[in-house]
Amino acid sequence: MPSTAFLLAGLAATGALASPLAHPRVGTAVGQSLSVEQVRNAQFAGRHGPFALAKAYIKYGAPVPGDLSAAVARLLQELGLDKRATGSVVATPAQYDAEYLSPVSIGTPAQTLMLDFDTGSSDLWVFSSETPKSSVQGQTVYNPSKSSTAKKLSGATWKISYGDGSSSSGSVYTDKVTIGGLSVSNVAVESAQKVSREFTAEADLDGLLGLAFSSINTVQPTQQKTFFDMAKPSLDSAVFTADLKYGKAGKYNFGYIDDSAYNGSLTYTAVDSSNGWWMFTSPGYAVGSGTLDSTSITGIADTGTTLLLVPSSVVTTYYKQIRNARYDSSQAGYVFPCSTSLPSFTYAVGNSQIVIPGKYINFAPVDSAGSSCFGGIQSDEGIGFSIFGDVALKAAFVVFDGSQSPRLGFASK
Numbered sequence: 001m002p003s004t005a006f007l008l009a010g011l012a013a014t015g016a017l018a019s020p021l022a023h024p025r026v027g028t029a030v031g032q033s034l035s036v037e038q039v040r041n042a043q044f045a046g047r048h049g050p051f052a053l054a055k056a057y058i059k060y061g062a063p064v065p066g067d068l069s070a071a072v073a074r075l076l077q078e079l080g081l082d083k084r085a086t087g088s089v090v091a092t093p094a095q096y097d098a099e100y101l102s103p104v105s106i107g108t109p110a111q112t113l114m115l116d117f118d119t120g121s122s123d124l125w126v127f128s129s130e131t132p133k134s135s136v137q138g139q140t141v142y143n144p145s146k147s148s149t150a151k152k153l154s155g156a157t158w159k160i161s162y163g164d165g166s167s168s169s170g171s172v173y174t175d176k177v178t179i180g181g182l183s184v185s186n187v188a189v190e191s192a193q194k195v196s197r198e199f200t201a202e203a204d205l206d207g208l209l210g211l212a213f214s215s216i217n218t219v220q221p222t223q224q225k226t227f228f229d230m231a232k233p234s235l236d237s238a239v240f241t242a243d244l245k246y247g248k249a250g251k252y253n254f255g256y257i258d259d260s261a262y263n264g265s266l267t268y269t270a271v272d273s274s275n276g277w278w279m280f281t282s283p284g285y286a287v288g289s290g291t292l293d294s295t296s297i298t299g300i301a302d303t304g305t306t307l308l309l310v311p312s313s314v315v316t317t318y319y320k321q322i323r324n325a326r327y328d329s330s331q332a333g334y335v336f337p338c339s340t341s342l343p344s345f346t347y348a349v350g351n352s353q354i355v356i357p358g359k360y361i362n363f364a365p366v367d368s369a370g371s372s373c374f375g376g377i378q379s380d381e382g383i384g385f386s387i388f389g390d391v392a393l394k395a396a397f398v399v400f401d402g403s404q405s406p407r408l409g410f411a412s413k
């Protein structure tokens with residue numbers, strides 16, 4: 001939270017604390033008389049006593065008394081003039097864009113870990129000094145005992161399982177967390193005392209940073225807020241954006257929308273957050289240059305899932321267009337020759353459309369021979385809803401709007 005003095009100085013600089021009447025326009029001298037017209041200072045932050053009083057203290061370099069400072073801080077908040085913070089951080093793809101990792105600094109002095117920002121879950125958990133050594137194979141660990149700002153959340157525990165069968169659990173600390181210049185104090189940092197083998201195998205992944213809704217955070221007995229929810233009060237705008245890319249680094253921004261990062265305009269669509277996810281309904285889809293099929297697809301925007309998982313009927317329609325594509329039961333998914341030129345897949349968002357280029361849908365070879373490749377579009381069978389994972393999201397600039405009525409914005413890029 002910027003200091004009151006900082007914010008006041010900022011207001012003063014913008015002229016918001018200046019007189020309501022400013023920039024007198026010098027009249028014309030006629031004979032001996034001179035008329036001076038005064039104009040209203042549109043930037044004046046209104047008639048607020050505390051600002052006027054504080055201005056006098058600032059003008060004469062006197063310290064602003066505590067209660068005046070508190071009155072000013074309250075006024076700044078009421079006027080929404082206290083929001084200044086934003087953040088921006090790179091998102092680097094692991095091999096085959098399986099996941100995207102971003103540097104996150106935790107504690108004092110900073111301990112920087114590479115975390116997977118996951119809009120499909122709501123726990124910030126890390127490999128730590130409490131993770132069994134046998135389960136740590138290359139990861140960087142967070143050591144709370146080396147952070148002067150770490151506080152043990154006494155009696156708190158967490159335990160999470162993910163859709164891909166992986167899991168982790170442990171104890172909880174609160175500490176300062178900084179992402180791309182945006183620092184938030186007292187964020188719940190969940191220390192892993194157990195991790196499943198899938199996480200041990202991901203040497204470059206030091207933990208997850210959940211960006212779904214805090215209602216599905218797993219900390220007990222007292223549920224904790226996500227980093228985004230903790231950051232919201234100081235953000236310019238209650239949003240974060242995901243700009244993931246095919247085979248190269250993308251970006252997560254917090255608190256603002258970079259209008260230079262996308263083409264055309266953003267199309268917003270309603271979110272059902274009742275299950276804690278960024279769930280929305282796409283009104284239709286198309287394969288290649290085909291016409292839009294008005295089969296709607298309801299799913300979650302999930303940066304922590306690699307693939308696009310949709311209803312089997314949609315999957316069949318897509319792979320029917322590809323000669324030599326087949327369902328390989330040993331891989332539990334559709335595969336095709338790696339040399340195949342794949343059709344695009346389009347998903348509608350409101351009245352607009354996001355086109356996933358065919359090459360994004362060649363996920364990875366299924367064997368070292370590299371002859372057969374695994375599709376980036378697979379079935380959502382058994383999940384209960386679809387998942388717009390990285391294969392879908394990296395074709396768009398996505399706004400996660402966490403205001404009073406959460407919504408998602410999509411634009412092509």
Ligand SMILES: CSc1ccc(CNCCO)cc1
Pocket residue numbers: 099116118120121162163164165166198199202205208304305
């Ligand atoms: C083992 S690497 C890993 C990365 C992200 C996640 C969270 N989302 C997955 C979809 O269930 C789980 C495991």
